[in-house]
Structure formats: structure tokens, C-alpha cells
Amino acid sequence: MTSALMANYGHPELQFARGQGVYLYTADGERYVDFTMGIAVNCLGHCHPHLIAALKRQADTLWHTSNLFSNEPTETLAKRLVELTFADRVFFANSGTEAVECGFKMMRRYHYHHGRKQRVRIISLTQSFHGRTLAPVAACLNPLHTEGFLVGDAGFDQVPFGDLDALRAAISDRTAGIILEPVQGEGGIRTVSVEYLQAVRQICDEHGILLMFDEVQSGIGRTGYLFAHEALGVAPDLLASAKGLGGGFPIGACLSREHVAEVMTAGTHGSTFGGNPLATSVANAVLDVLTEPGFLTQVNQRAGQLRAGIDALSEQYPGILAGHTGLGLMVGLRCAGSNADLLKAMATHKLLAVKAGGNSVRLLPPLNISAAEVDESLALLASACADLASL
Numbered sequence: 001m002t003s004a005l006m007a008n009y010g011h012p013e014l015q016f017a018r019g020q021g022v023y024l025y026t027a028d029g030e031r032y033v034d035f036t037m038g039i040a041v042n043c044l045g046h047c048h049p050h051l052i053a054a055l056k057r058q059a060d061t062l063w064h065t066s067n068l069f070s071n072e073p074t075e076t077l078a079k080r081l082v083e084l085t086f087a088d089r090v091f092f093a094n095s096g097t098e099a100v101e102c103g104f105k106m107m108r109r110y111h112y113h114h115g116r117k118q119r120v121r122i123i124s125l126t127q128s129f130h131g132r133t134l135a136p137v138a139a140c141l142n143p144l145h146t147e148g149f150l151v152g153d154a155g156f157d158q159v160p161f162g163d164l165d166a167l168r169a170a171i172s173d174r175t176a177g178i179i180l181e182p183v184q185g186e187g188g189i190r191t192v193s194v195e196y197l198q199a200v201r202q203i204c205d206e207h208g209i210l211l212m213f214d215e216v217q218s219g220i221g222r223t224g225y226l227f228a229h230e231a232l233g234v235a236p237d238l239l240a241s242a243k244g245l246g247g248g249f250p251i252g253a254c255l256s257r258e259h260v261a262e263v264m265t266a267g268t269h270g271s272t273f274g275g276n277p278l279a280t281s282v283a284n285a286v287l288d289v290l291t292e293p294g295f296l297t298q299v300n301q302r303a304g305q306l307r308a309g310i311d312a313l314s315e316q317y318p319g320i321l322a323g324h325t326g327l328g329l330m331v332g333l334r335c336a337g338s339n340a341d342l343l344k345a346m347a348t349h350k351l352l353a354v355k356a357g358g359n360s361v362r363l364l365p366p367l368n369i370s371a372a373e374v375d376e377s378l379a380l381l382a383s384a385c386a387d388l389a390s391l
């Protein structure tokens with residue numbers, strides 16, 4: 001099959017024609033269990049009826065006005081996000097990288113507004129991932145993403161994950177803020193410790209600098225909490241959300257406390273599509289389901305079931321699996337062998353997952369997966385392990 005697409009994603013062999021719940025189907029009707037969920041995007045599985053209804057209703061009503069005018073679904077979504085979180089204000093974008101970019105601009109503008117024009121530098125952690133536009137790429141310093149793209153350091157400093165001394169040493173009178181993922185995604189499903197996060201919060205407060213969490217992947221119920229930082233008990237000043245927020249419809253959001261949001265006066269920032277009513281209607285429907293009583297409890301129950309199954313398989317196949325990391329249904333499968341080999345063996349048994357750093361495999365099932373579907377998936381994982389063990 002020749003493709004007119006650029007080669008930046010390689011050339012994926014698998015093509016899917018439709019999806020339903022946890023399953024993806026090829027045009028030939030071959031069924032796969034999808035633990036990629038579009039990289040933690042389809043948080044309620046494929047083609048959830050409540051999301052379809054919201055999208056169809058909005059499609060018949062109003063598609064787009066730009067931010068020249070306000071619209072009801074977008075105002076409602078912002079109010080709901082404020083009510084459900086630490087935040088006082090919301091800016092809507094279309095993707096994770098744009099939500100992060102907005103936060104970077106706000107960190108600088110905050111200090112500029114208060115007459116501290118030299119405070120422009122932003123600190124990130126090693127193995128982080130914040131997106132693919134230029135500022136997030138400069139923040140993450142992943143050589144695969146920076147080569148041939150970067151001009152200077154673009155105002156970013158990086159310190160080792162979990163190292164408080166290095167963080168303290170990196171702070172200067174030019175530092176504007178710190179960005180981190182409470183649970184790193186691409187970097188290999190690594191959770192920061194509560195002690196570390198509390199200390200980072202304290203350091204930020206001492207220096208009058210801002211703390212931003214990137215919860216593009218860890219947010220929207222993925223960890224069994226609406227946002228992962230709730231599990232860790234530390235609140236940020238700014239937060240980037242995207243991925244699961246639209247359940248498959250592109251949307252991003254930068255959430256902020258008032259003292260930072262107040263500097264974003266008329267004309268400072270914008271997005272033509274941001275706050276598009278099709279996107280915000282679907283996101284409202286996602287929140288309808290996520291905030292149903294008991295929904296997040298069930299996420300934690302399925303996570304416990306999946307993780308217990310992985311523990312058992314790790315004991316049975318110590319040469320292949322080495323336990324799990326992460327929180328809730330943001331599961332890192334630690335590989336004792338190669339993660340590429342495990343992914344391939346899983347795909348042979350029609351179980352799809354995502355590669356991650358630290359020689360791990362990311363399992364990102366839909367949040368509404370059933371107990372029977374978790375068992376089915378564990379059986380497929382067991383078959384993949386058995387294949388590898390017999391080599």
C-alpha cells in the first residue's frame with residue numbers, strides 16, 4: 001500500500017474500519033482488543049452512545065462561531081471544569097501541545113505583568129513529554145524530537161526526574177515556573193512521589209514561581225481520579241488537559257487559578273478553533289459519564305483487577321514481565337525482556353498497546369471496561385507471554 005502521508009509515523013500496517021467499546025475491527029472483520037485507545041484519548045471506548053448523541057445533537061445545531069461570540073456548551077464546560085478542580089478559569093485549545101503552550105505563555109506573562117520581566121525561564125524534568133510544537137519540544141529535550149528543530153535553549157532548563165537538589169540548584173532569578181507530569185506517560189508511566197511533589201510545591205511558593213502540571217495523558221479519570229494530582233494531594237497553579245477530555249474529539253484546555261489567569265487580558269492569546277461547540281459538547285458528555293456516582297470507583301476496581309492479573313503473570317513469566325507502574329488504568333507494564341518483542345507478541349494475539357520509555361508497555365484500556373473484558377485481555381496477555389517463553 002503506498003501512502004501520500006508523510007513518513008513521520010512510519011507506515012503502520014494495521015488499518016481499522018470501525019470500533020465498538022474496547023474493540024477495533026479491520027475491514028475484513030478481524031477483531032482486536034484496543035488497549036491503546038488512541039493513546040489514552042477514547043476514555044469511554046469507541047463509539048460510546050452518549051457521546052454520539054451529544055455530537056449528533058450539536059452537529060444539527062451549531063458547529064463553529066470562533067471566539068468572536070460566546071456559545072453555551074463552551075461556557076458550560078468551563079464552569080464544570082472550574083467546579084470540579086483547583087482551577088478558577090479555563091482556556092480552550094484543540095490539542096495537548098497547545099494547552100501546554102498556553103501555560104508556558106501564561107507563566108511568562110504572569111511575571112511580566114508583575115514587573116519581573118527577567119523571569120522567563122521554565123524548568124522541566126528528564127524523560128518528560130509535553131507535545132510536538134516548538135516550545136514543548138524545547139522543554140523536553142528528547143533528542144529524537146529536537147534534532148534539526150531547536151534554536152538555542154528557547155528558555156528552558158531541565159533537571160533529573162525526582163531530584164530535588166538539582167531542582168533547587170536550577171532555580172535562578174530568571175525562573176518563571178516548573179512544568180511536570182504527575183504521572184509521566186511517554187517516559188514510561190512513572191509517578192512522582194507525594195514527598196517530591198509536596199516539596200516542589202513548597203519550592204515554587206518560596207520563590208514566587210509557578211507550578212504547572214501536564215495532565216494531558218493522566219487526566220480525565222485515567223488514574224481513578226479526575227486528575228492524577230488529586231491522588232497525590234498537591235494542586236498546581238496551571239494545568240494542561242487534552243486527550244481524554246474530548247473522548248476522541250480533538251480538544252485541549254489550560255486550567256488556571258485566578259491570580260495567573262487575570263494577566264491574560266483581552267487580545268493576549270487566542271485560538272480560532274479553541275472552544276469549538278462540537279468539541280465542547282462532546283467533552284460535556286464525557287464529564288456527564290465521568291461524574292456519575294461510582295464511575296471512578298469502578299475505574300479503580302478494574303485497575304485493581306488488571307494489576308492483580310499482571311502480578312500473577314509476572315510471577316509465572318519472570319523472564320518476560322516485571323510488574324506494573326502508574327496509577328489506576330494508566331498502567332505501565334515493566335518488561336524483563338524487550339518491550340518491542342512483547343508488543344509484537346501481544347499484537348499476534350490481537351491485543352494492542354503502546355510502547356513507552358523505560359522498556360515498558362502502556363496499557364490504556366477504556367475507563368468503562370467490564371470485568372469480563374479485563375479477564376479476556378489478561379488471557380490474551382498470558383498467551384503472548386507463553387509464546388515468548390517458548391522461544
Ligand SMILES: *Cc1c(COP(=O)(O)O)cnc(C)c1O
Nearest residue numbers: 095096097129130131185216217
Ligand atoms: C500527548 C501528550 C501531549 C501532547 O498532546 P497532543 O494532543 O499530541 O498535542 C502533551 N503532554 C502529555 C503528557 C501527553 O501525553
